[in-house]
Amino acid sequence: MTLRSRVITLVAILLVAVLGAGGYVWQTRASQARTVAEAAPVATAGDLAGLRNQPHVVFRSTALGAEYGRVAVVPLSAPDGPRAFTPASCDRVYATAADAICLAANRGLVTTYQALLLDDSWNKTNELPLTGLPSRTRLSRDGTLVATTTFVFGDSYANPGQFSTRTVVSRTTGEVIGDIEKFTLTVEGKVITASDKNMWGVTFVDDDGFYATAASGGKTWLVHGSLSARTVTALRGDVECPSLSPDGTRVAFKKHGDLPSGKWRLAVYDLKTGAETLLAETNSVDDQVEWLDDDTIVYGLPRETAGSASSDVWQVPADGTGQPRILIRDAWSPAVVS
Amino acid sequence: MYVSLRDRPGAGSAPGRGRATRISSTVVLLGIVSMLTDISSESVSSILPLYLTAVVGLSPVAYGFMDGLYQGVSAFVRIAGGYAGDRGGHPKWVAVAGYGASALSRLAMLPAAGFAAITAVVTADRLGKGLRTAPRDALIAEASDPKELGRAYGVHRTLDTIGAAIGPLVAFALLAAVPGSYDSIFVVSFAFAIVGVAVLVLFVPNLKSSAGKARIGLRRMFREISGRRLRKPLVAASVLGLLTVGDGFVYLALQERDDFAATYFPLLYVGTNVAYLLLAVPLGRLADRIGRARVLVAGHGALLTCYLLAALPAGGLGLTLGTLLLLGVFYAATDGVLPALISRLVPAEARGSGIAAAQTAVALTRFASSLMFGVLWTLQGPGMSLVVFAALLAAAIPVAGLLLRGIDRAEVAP
Numbered sequence: 001m002t003l004r005s006r007v008i009t010l011v012a013i014l015l016v017a018v019l020g021a022g023g024y025v026w027q028t029r030a031s032q033a034r035t036v037a038e039a040a041p042v043a044t045a046g047d048l049a050g051l052r053n054q055p056h057v058v059f060r061s062t063a064l065g066a067e068y069g070r071v072a073v074v075p076l077s078a079p080d081g082p083r084a085f086t087p088a089s090c091d092r093v094y095a096t097a098a099d100a101i102c103l104a105a106n107r108g109l110v111t112t113y114q115a116l117l118l119d120d121s122w123n124k125t126n127e128l129p130l131t132g133l134p135s136r137t138r139l140s141r142d143g144t145l146v147a148t149t150t151f152v153f154g155d156s157y158a159n160p161g162q163f164s165t166r167t168v169v170s171r172t173t174g175e176v177i178g179d180i181e182k183f184t185l186t187v188e189g190k191v192i193t194a195s196d197k198n199m200w201g202v203t204f205v206d207d208d209g210f211y212a213t214a215a216s217g218g219k220t221w222l223v224h225g226s227l228s229a230r231t232v233t234a235l236r237g238d239v240e241c242p243s244l245s246p247d248g249t250r251v252a253f254k255k256h257g258d259l260p261s262g263k264w265r266l267a268v269y270d271l272k273t274g275a276e277t278l279l280a281e282t283n284s285v286d287d288q289v290e291w292l293d294d295d296t297i298v299y300g301l302p303r304e305t306a307g308s309a310s311s312d313v314w315q316v317p318a319d320g321t322g323q324p325r326i327l328i329r330d331a332w333s334p335a336v337v338s
Numbered sequence: 339m340y341v342s343l344r345d346r347p348g349a350g351s352a353p354g355r356g357r358a359t360r361i362s363s364t365v366v367l368l369g370i371v372s373m374l375t376d377i378s379s380e381s382v383s384s385i386l387p388l389y390l391t392a393v394v395g396l397s398p399v400a401y402g403f404m405d406g407l408y409q410g411v412s413a414f415v416r417i418a419g420g421y422a423g424d425r426g427g428h429p430k431w432v433a434v435a436g437y438g439a440s441a442l443s444r445l446a447m448l449p450a451a452g453f454a455a456i457t458a459v460v461t462a463d464r465l466g467k468g469l470r471t472a473p474r475d476a477l478i479a480e481a482s483d484p485k486e487l488g489r490a491y492g493v494h495r496t497l498d499t500i501g502a503a504i505g506p507l508v509a510f511a512l513l514a515a516v517p518g519s520y521d522s523i524f525v526v527s528f529a530f531a532i533v534g535v536a537v538l539v540l541f542v543p544n545l546k547s548s549a550g551k552a553r554i555g556l557r558r559m560f561r562e563i564s565g566r567r568l569r570k571p572l573v574a575a576s577v578l579g580l581l582t583v584g585d586g587f588v589y590l591a592l593q594e595r596d597d598f599a600a601t602y603f604p605l606l607y608v609g610t611n612v613a614y615l616l617l618a619v620p621l622g623r624l625a626d627r628i629g630r631a632r633v634l635v636a637g638h639g640a641l642l643t644c645y646l647l648a649a650l651p652a653g654g655l656g657l658t659l660g661t662l663l664l665l666g667v668f669y670a671a672t673d674g675v676l677p678a679l680i681s682r683l684v685p686a687e688a689r690g691s692g693i694a695a696a697q698t699a700v701a702l703t704r705f706a707s708s709l710m711f712g713v714l715w716t717l718q719g720p721g722m723s724l725v726v727f728a729a730l731l732a733a734a735i736p737v738a739g740l741l742l743r744g745i746d747r748a749e750v751a752p
Contacts, residue, residue: 006540006541009540010537010540010541013532013533014536017530017532017533020525020529024522025525025526028516028519029515032517032519129597152593164590164593194716194717195715195716195718217716
């Protein structure tokens with residue numbers, strides 16, 4: 001081959017590569033735009049202020065279209081009916097009657113994240129420090145305490161814990177109470193000092209007590225913590241992302257058991273009797289669930305169809321009976337305000 | 339038939355008559371091949387954790403297991419690649435096989451689903467990387483003036499690292515343009531890789547080991563790499579490798595004390611890479627001038643300082659940047675300098691094997707080091723562990739210095 005023919009071959013390969021890859025990306029972009037344009041418009045109705053005065057669900061709307069990612073509200077009386085959109089856009093949202101917490105990403109070359117506190121008419125009142133990828137957030141029942149969990153980052157084999165979370169509890173006034181990973185963790189009477197300790201998924205009991213997940217050395221526990229004493233104590237193994245029932249007697253959680261890694265089964269633990277009940281949902285759920293009432297829990301599940309960016313909020317009875325069914329279509333991160 | 343053997347020093351023309359010799363076009367071409375391949379591989383690996391955990395649904399723990407798998411596979415194949423290049427006398431085609439396997443693995447990502455399939459694909463990619471490294475470094479040595487080897491590797495590593503810095507940017511730009519379309523990243527990555535392979539196949543000359551037909555057998559190869567000349571450098575590299583913890587740990591230590599580092603965690607790699615690519619050529623030239631062993635050992639001094647800075651209980655932006663700079667200095671003073679040092683210690687027909695042996699020793703001992711460090715970290719936290727490793731390194735550096743004393747003069751006649 002002469003130099004000339006080699007140059008020509010390279011140019012040809014270059015052209016095929018550029019046109020092929022460019023064409024593929026362009027086509028994907030066009031088809032994404034088409035999907036958004038052709039998406040059936042989501043029904044909207046209701047007045048926001050009025051909805052806030054009756055039992056309702058606040059969630060992140062994942063219906064394709066211009067409103068993708070916006071926080072929406074539906075009345076509990078008609079959860080799969082038309083929704084009312086709020087002005088806020090969040091990746092993860094939680095709300096009480098008094099306020100709401102919104103974890104949002106500022107996407108760019110380096111994506112940064114922020115935690116915004118919103119008042120009952122969705123105006124920003126405060127901003128909390130947030131480092132890393134937002135994962136979980138909860139407010140206390142009276143809306144005065146807020147907990148956020150973020151993934152600072154995952155890493156590789158031989159790196160401790162493989163991922164690192166931060167779980168910060170603050171007052172909604174902006175005062176930071178602390179990173180609960182720095183609290184004293186006791187498991188079976190022994191204080192755990194290992195630095196691969198991670199905590200996530202806080203659920204508040206009252207102004208001092210809370211439940212959360214603690215992990216170290218590949219094990220997870222349900223822990224009960226005290227904000228004033230700055231301690232957390234393990235109650236039970238293999239519990240992740242606890243959520244306390246409205247009557248305060250049970251905790252719903254995701255259980256890893258002997259499932260393949262990255263898979264969980266929903267279960268409910270009775271704090272008084274110690275009984276554990278597996279729920280009827282057999283799909284793997286990676287979410288901190290929410291209670292619809294004392295008998296039913298709700299949670300988000302990604303849509304099964306490949307390439308779908310959408311998800312639905314499902315409900316299932318909390319006593320292991322019945323069947324899961326969809327509560328709200330095209331929704332994620334539900335918070336029940338009743 | 340190939341571009342020419344004109345740029346091959348010692349092949350007739352009279353190089354180095356006072357003026358600085360030019361970097362061989364072969365080295366630049368190999369640098370471009372590496373740059374394109376690194377854009378390709380880094381664009382995928384920067385989004386791989388996200389893809390595996392968000393789309394495929396693996397937990398971070400399962401992903402960690404895969405990363406360990408890479409390391410093992412890569413180290414084993416590396417030595418095979420070095421030997422194959424020497425034995426067949428066609429290091430270029432071994433390198434082509436390596437680059438080609440990595441390129442094809444991108445396409446295989448498209449239909450791959452589930453843990454097993456992705457493990458296989460990722461392993462193929464690493465296999466390719468292991469296979470190509472030593473024959474490629476042997477080609478660089480073959481095409482360069484022995485006196486300027488440090489600089490030649492510096493040029494190659496600079497281009498290579500530019501690719502590693504661009505790759506993640508390409509990936510995140512694509513994710514911004516076509517949200518959630520990981521397939522687009524795989525396709526674009528494949529396009530970069532295939533152009534890289536094309537440049538390699540079409541333009542890089544197949545420089546044969548200068549000994550020509552002297553094909554070495556397995557036994558000869560083992561004798562060369564376990565021989566007296568290589569023994570001390572291999573021991574020195576292993577001792578230092580045992581105390582070199584993965585940079586991931588350094589970044590993790592930084593993010594624990596510094597909110598800037600936590601927020602911009604993905605950018606820490608970029609910071610180290612920028613320092614590395616700026617310093618690879620100057621430090622390579624320095625190595626040519628004052629001795630490769632000296633620069634190699636001094637590089638570990640930078641690593642020691644880096645540990646100490648990262649171990650400080652509190653730090654700000656300045657300290658974080660200083661730590662990254664020192665890490666970049668360490669890579670610039672070692673990554674290209676090691677093959678430059680080794681390739682002059684073995685006869686040309688065993689060059690690939692010799693380089694591979696040294697790189698394998700470093701890779702394996704660094705992996706062992708990361709395992710040990712991981713245990714130590716879990717027991718007593720990052721600060722203390724870094725101090726322990728810094729102290730051990732302070733003891734090891736003089737030992738390595740002694741082992742490598744006078745080694746720069748002990749060259750095999752080319």
